[in-house]
Amino acid sequence: MVRSVPAAQATKTYRCPGCDHEIRPGIPHVVAWPADHGGAEERRHWHGGCWHARHRRGPTRRWS
Structure with missing residues (x-):
């Protein structure tokens, strides 16, 4: 699920799992979670850009 x-x-x-940088208040972004585990x-x-690039980069080591 994505919102x-x-x-x-x-x-x-x-903290964005794509780049491991902070997403601060007031910054538009994407929240995602598995459909079967809500x-x-x-x-x-x-971050929106990290979400769109996730297939090329994947999550950082911290989140994998």
């Missing part, structure tokens, strides 16, 4: 988070709704700091612990917040 876009607009800047106005981005209120927390997250729990909050499975959700990952990605």
Whole structure:
């Protein structure tokens, strides 16, 4: 499952698994989680560009 988070709704700091950099409040981004495991612990917040490049790069070592 994938959902876009607009800047106005981005209120927390997250760490992007694609680049391992912070996604700060006010930055639009993408949140993704497995369809069969919808729990909050499975959700990952990605920069939009990192999400679109994930097939070429994959998650950083920290998330693999």
